[in-house]
Amino acid sequence: MFARFLLCISLLVSGLAFGREAGSQARWHWPKEGERVPALLLVTSERGVNSFFTREIERWVEAGYGVLAIDLFEGKIPKDEKEANRFRDGLSIENTAIILEAALAQTLRQPRIDPERIGLLSWGVGASHSLRWLRGQKSVRAAALVSANPMLESQELAKIRAKLFLAYPKNSGNAREIAAFESALKQSKISSEIKTYEAKTALFMDFSTPASFEASAAEKMRADVMGFLGRHAALKEYK
Secondary structure: OOOEEEEEOOEEEEEEEEOOOOOEEEEEEEOOOOOOEEEEEEEEOOOOOOHHHHHHHHHHHHOOOEEEEEEOOOOOOOOOHHHHHHHHHOOOHHHHHHHHHHHHHHHHOOOOEEEEEEEEEEEHHHHHHHHHHOEOOOOOOEEEEEOOOOOOOHHHHOOEOOEEEEEEEOOOOOHHHHHHHHHHHHHHOOOEEEEEEOOOOOOOOOOOOOOOOOHHHHHHHHHHHHHHHHHHOOOHHHO
8 A cells, every 4th residue: 555655854754545536645754763653643634735734744753653644635735715615625524534444544554653542633624524533433542623513412422432632713703613512522421622722713723824824822722732642642651
């Protein structure tokens, strides 16, 4: 399944492709050191592999994770918001689930990965689809989802075994939805937390879109996500 190996700066990268039709693009990025490292499934579906996503890969590799970067846009970069919306509308939950299943299977076969330490991070539509895919998953220990569409059925949420961190912009007009989602999460009795940040748009963390980027909120959220996944996926006390 490996397409190629190449050395990119300090990262060892291997290319993969999987999916039902055209397929998703996925690629491994490795830290220089570490024989049994935690894994992070890093899923993008908002702007493709832009400068923001590339920097996120670097951050997590620097933190010691083996990162499987998954591009649900299959290498396409939208030229504007209209095209980005069209790409997002074309993503089905079913195909995303197939992609994530293949990604997880690939992760579990990696000899450098500790199968007990697997996390997931995604934004927007990718986060929404990942939330639904996590139902019944046993191998993903923790997931951080930014601006995922709320899933209000507590009986469905109860099927999620991963610890959840959910982040939302505070001033985007969806306070009622978030409150209802928080209530459903409590009813489901799964391990979860929701945090809101002083931001107005779902893409407040993406510095590649200056019109929506809000630096203060993005910095705080990034620190919270890094801490959450460090505690629950990477298990910093593990060693």
